[in-house]
Amino acid sequence: MRQPNSAPQKATIHDVAARAGVSIATVSLALSGRGRMMAETRERVLRVVKELNFRPNAMARGLHSKRSFTVGLLTDDVYGRFALPVMQGVTEGLIDHGVSVFLCALEDNPVLAQSHLDALMEKQVDGIVVAGRRVDRILPVDLGGLTVPFIHVMSDGGPDRVSYLPDEEQGARLAVAHMVASGRRRIAHVTGPARFRVAGERAQGWRAELAEAGLAPHGPGAMFGRWSEAWGHEAVAELWASDEPPDAVFCGNDQIARGVIDALRERGVRVPADVAVVGFDNWEIVAEETRPPLSSVDMNLRELGRQAGLTLLEAINGAQVPPGVRRLPCVLRARASSAP
Amino acid sequence: MRQPNSAPQKATIHDVAARAGVSIATVSLALSGRGRMMAETRERVLRVVKELNFRPNAMARGLHSKRSFTVGLLTDDVYGRFALPVMQGVTEGLIDHGVSVFLCALEDNPVLAQSHLDALMEKQVDGIVVAGRRVDRILPVDLGGLTVPFIHVMSDGGPDRVSYLPDEEQGARLAVAHMVASGRRRIAHVTGPARFRVAGERAQGWRAELAEAGLAPHGPGAMFGRWSEAWGHEAVAELWASDEPPDAVFCGNDQIARGVIDALRERGVRVPADVAVVGFDNWEIVAEETRPPLSSVDMNLRELGRQAGLTLLEAINGAQVPPGVRRLPCVLRARASSAP
Numbered sequence: 001m002r003q004p005n006s007a008p009q010k011a012t013i014h015d016v017a018a019r020a021g022v023s024i025a026t027v028s029l030a031l032s033g034r035g036r037m038m039a040e041t042r043e044r045v046l047r048v049v050k051e052l053n054f055r056p057n058a059m060a061r062g063l064h065s066k067r068s069f070t071v072g073l074l075t076d077d078v079y080g081r082f083a084l085p086v087m088q089g090v091t092e093g094l095i096d097h098g099v100s101v102f103l104c105a106l107e108d109n110p111v112l113a114q115s116h117l118d119a120l121m122e123k124q125v126d127g128i129v130v131a132g133r134r135v136d137r138i139l140p141v142d143l144g145g146l147t148v149p150f151i152h153v154m155s156d157g158g159p160d161r162v163s164y165l166p167d168e169e170q171g172a173r174l175a176v177a178h179m180v181a182s183g184r185r186r187i188a189h190v191t192g193p194a195r196f197r198v199a200g201e202r203a204q205g206w207r208a209e210l211a212e213a214g215l216a217p218h219g220p221g222a223m224f225g226r227w228s229e230a231w232g233h234e235a236v237a238e239l240w241a242s243d244e245p246p247d248a249v250f251c252g253n254d255q256i257a258r259g260v261i262d263a264l265r266e267r268g269v270r271v272p273a274d275v276a277v278v279g280f281d282n283w284e285i286v287a288e289e290t291r292p293p294l295s296s297v298d299m300n301l302r303e304l305g306r307q308a309g310l311t312l313l314e315a316i317n318g319a320q321v322p323p324g325v326r327r328l329p330c331v332l333r334a335r336a337s338s339a340p
Numbered sequence: 341m342r343q344p345n346s347a348p349q350k351a352t353i354h355d356v357a358a359r360a361g362v363s364i365a366t367v368s369l370a371l372s373g374r375g376r377m378m379a380e381t382r383e384r385v386l387r388v389v390k391e392l393n394f395r396p397n398a399m400a401r402g403l404h405s406k407r408s409f410t411v412g413l414l415t416d417d418v419y420g421r422f423a424l425p426v427m428q429g430v431t432e433g434l435i436d437h438g439v440s441v442f443l444c445a446l447e448d449n450p451v452l453a454q455s456h457l458d459a460l461m462e463k464q465v466d467g468i469v470v471a472g473r474r475v476d477r478i479l480p481v482d483l484g485g486l487t488v489p490f491i492h493v494m495s496d497g498g499p500d501r502v503s504y505l506p507d508e509e510q511g512a513r514l515a516v517a518h519m520v521a522s523g524r525r526r527i528a529h530v531t532g533p534a535r536f537r538v539a540g541e542r543a544q545g546w547r548a549e550l551a552e553a554g555l556a557p558h559g560p561g562a563m564f565g566r567w568s569e570a571w572g573h574e575a576v577a578e579l580w581a582s583d584e585p586p587d588a589v590f591c592g593n594d595q596i597a598r599g600v601i602d603a604l605r606e607r608g609v610r611v612p613a614d615v616a617v618v619g620f621d622n623w624e625i626v627a628e629e630t631r632p633p634l635s636s637v638d639m640n641l642r643e644l645g646r647q648a649g650l651t652l653l654e655a656i657n658g659a660q661v662p663p664g665v666r667r668l669p670c671v672l673r674a675r676a677s678s679a680p
Contacts, residue, residue: 039451070459072442078428079625080420087445088418095452100459102412103443105427111379112435119410119440123463229629255629262602285419289569289595 011052020048022096025317029098037098071312072120073103074141076113077133081283082301086131086153089305090312097313099126110140117141121148127312129305130155135165136197149315153308154301156197156325162315163325164308166299168198171330172205175250175278175297178332180209182340184248184276186218190235190260191252192227199224202252202280218246227252232259240267247275248338254279254286257294261337265291276338292336304328351392360388362436365657369438377438411652412465413443414457414481417473421623422641426471426493429645430652437653439466450480457481461488467652469645470495475505476537489655493648494641496537496665502655503665504648506639508538511670512545515590515618515637518672520549522680524588524616526558530575530600531592532567539564542592542620558586567592572599580607587615588678594619594626597634601677605631616678632676644668 017024022045029037030045048054073090077083083103091101104120106113120128127148130139132155143150143157152163179187189206192199203222210217219239225231232251236259239245251257257279264271271277271292279287282298307328315321357364362385369377370385388394413430417423423443431441444460446453460468467488470479472495483490483497492503519527529546532539543562550557559579565571572591576599579585591597597619604611611617611632619627622638647668655661 037455068462070463078424080424084418084420084424084445091445091447095455100444100456102460102463103445104440105424105431105443107431115377115435116431116440120442122408123410123442255625259629285595289599 011054013054015052016045016048016054019052020045025097037096041096067126067316068124069098070100070102070123070125071127071129071309071316072123072125073101073129073131074106074117074120074139075103075131075133076106076108076137076139077131078105078107079133082133082154083131085301086129086305086308089302089307090129090153090309091305092302093306093309094313099309099313101129101309106139106141108140113140114142121146126316127151129153129308129312130157131305134196149312149321151308151312151315151321153304160323162311162321162323164304164311165325165327166301166304167327167329168201169205169208170327171280171297171299171332172202172250173209174330174332175280175295176206176209177213178295178334179248179250179276179278179338180213180215182276182338185215186244186246187215187248187250188218188235188239188246189222189250189252190232190239190256191222191224192231192256194224199252206250225256227255229255229259229262232256232261233263236260236263236267240269245269245275249275249277251277251279254281254283254290254294254296257296257337258286258290261290261292261294271337272339278332278338282333287333287335290337295335295338296333297330298333299330300328351394353394355392356385356388356394359392360385365437377436381436407466407656408464409438410440410442410463410465411467411469411649411656412460412463413441413469413471414446414460414479415443415471415473416446416448416453416477416479417471418445418447419473422473422494423471425641426469426645426648429642429647430469430493430649431645432642433646433649434653439649439653441469441649446479446481448480453480454482461486466656467491469493469648469652470497471645474536489652489661491648491652491655491661493644500663502651502661502663504644504651505665505667506641506644507667507669508541509545509548510667511620511637511639511672512542512590513549514670514672515620515635516546516549517553518635518674519588519590519616519618519678520553520555522616522678525555526584526586527555527588527590528558528575528579528586529562529590529592530572530579530596531562531564532571532596534564539592546590565596567595569595569599569602572596572601573603576600576603576607580609585609585615589615589617591617591619594621594623594630594634594636597636597677598626598630601630601632601634611677612679618672618678622673627673627675630677635675635678636673637670638673639670640668 017027030042075083128150131153157163279296282296287294287296357367370382415423468490471493497503619636622636627634627636
């Protein structure tokens with residue numbers, strides 16, 4: 001039975017969250033005093049709690065008591081080009097939920113790798129993000145026995161697990177559509193080794209977008225080689241040996257694109273006036289120093305990490321997260337190398 | 341009083357360590373079953389224990405019982421170019437002592453940074469490695485209140501703390517000595533902004549080594565600019581506007597060197613026949629793709645991390661480690677760009 005109106009209605013955690021402009025989880029964390037969050041957020045929540053005279057019940061306060069408010073990030077990407085942006089994204093997504101992220105770098109030695117994973121589990125992390133350096137490479141540890149939720153990022157965990165991957169094919173289509181829109185018609189594709197799954201997916205996007213624009217792939221088809229500048233030079237030599245060289249080159253990564261642009265300059269071919277060049281990865285330290293600066297497809301790794309972190313948090317909080325691959329769209333970072 | 345020879349003398353932990361070819365700490369860890377190490381090592385130790393019928397006393401077994409066998413690595417190097425090799429080195433140094441390393445990336449926001457540090461401390465790490473992205477930049481956290489030993493790497497903690505830094509001046513001298521030995525006499529220095537401490541130290545090494553060889557600095561003195569390829573191009577334009585351009589350019593990092601080499605090629609100046617070029621950092625992904633491949637000073641970050649990790653372990657085990665800066669020598673990685 002409801003209380004008569006003589007007594008003010010009891011404030012709920014929903015009221016506190018609404019007035020403080022935060023989630024219920026954040027109110028709960030602020031009250032527990034155990035989670036981590038911005039000091040301003042905590043103070044605002046506590047001020048509202050006082051204003052509304054909200055009294056959390058013990059059960060609600062205890063909801064999170066078994067959690068350690070940390071997640072581990074396991075990676076074999078020892079250069080950190082992919083793992084660190086992912087980590088920044090996971091951190092960004094979780095910090096307002098009071099959760100910190102620890103990175104543990106695995107070596108290729110499975111015994112050492114397993115011992116690092118054991119160490120992480122001993123720290124009682126609430127969950128684990130597995131971030132690969134190659135989508136199609138399995139980390140040298142057995143994740144099957146993990147007792148906490150985990151999620152793959154930039155690493156395909158297979159049909160029974162949750163994996164966040166960039167939409168490689170969509171990213172490649174973006175690049176090709178951008179070059180078609182600026183009037184390019186003979187668009188070649190120079191990329192890494194065919195055994196890399198992403199090389200195949202990007203080549204597929206190149207073909208699909210060309211087909212949609214009613215264009216044929218330029219040359220003999222996607223040119224698979226190495227992920228290196230040197231391969232960019234070699235590919236230009238091959239392409240410019242033909243009667244009709246391309247008016248655009250879509251490259252499978254930024255290093256290849258760098259080699260292509262340097263090789264074109266040395267031949268006296270103007271970029272972008274004669275040929276547009278677009279890379280993949282948006283590796284800023286390379287892309288911005290290329291002459292002219294390199295347009296490139298950005299895999300949005302930070303956002304990938306952020307969403308993966310939030311999904312992991314749902315799983316930690318008991319949600320049933322359906323398994324499978326989730327692809328997040330890439331974005332194009334247009335610079336001078338592909339200007340119309 | 342010694343036991344008479346009728347009973348075999350009791351084996352000590354020293355005997356086990358000697359026969360197994362490992363340290364006493366490793367024997368202790370293998371026995372505790374709590375530390376992490378290679379399975380082969382543990383098996384070898386346990387086999388020797390059995391052979392010698394060694395019985396550890398309870399006190400010895402308990403020696404390490406308050407330790408968590410983990411250390412944290414705090415860094416503000418979000419690109420990981422410096423922090424990840426340091427982490428690999430720390431891991432390499434500590435793995436055989438059963439210790440795992442967790443990286444926690446700090447943002448520039450001091451509130452968030454402090455909350456990440458708190459999270460690390462809640463995990464009861466035995467010690468902390470603080471790895472900077474700039475030697476002369478202080479991390480945005482207060483380390484004064486830490487209750488565990490900590491050590492700085494690639495970050496100068498000041499006179500009261502232990503800091504491991506590369507010997508920048510010695511590294512620069514190596515590069516200059518190498519160019520002098522191959523007959524170069526007019527050696528210019530093109531480097532980053534003067535406000536970076538390492539830029540000053542490398543310039544100082546350049547001047548000192550030239551003086552020792554009886555040579556004057558080429559040109560107006562060290563050319564301070566930016567850590568970029570574009571600055572390498574601009575510096576070449578300046579240097580080659582003079583009557584007597586240099587026959588060698590020592591660059592403050594590999595990106596500048598890359599710009600210098602590209603600018604020289606475009607002027608028709610041959611590297612290394614006309615001009616030798618040496619960089620700094622040995623950033624392999626750049627150095628190996630430069631045409632010709634770039635000679636560069638390697639700061640030995642992995643070894644720096646390894647030694648820092650071992651020193652931290654001594655401190656964790658109760659040793660008094662004298663404060664101050666420890667400089668480790670750089671090595672030169674000679675490639676084609678500086679061949680005689």
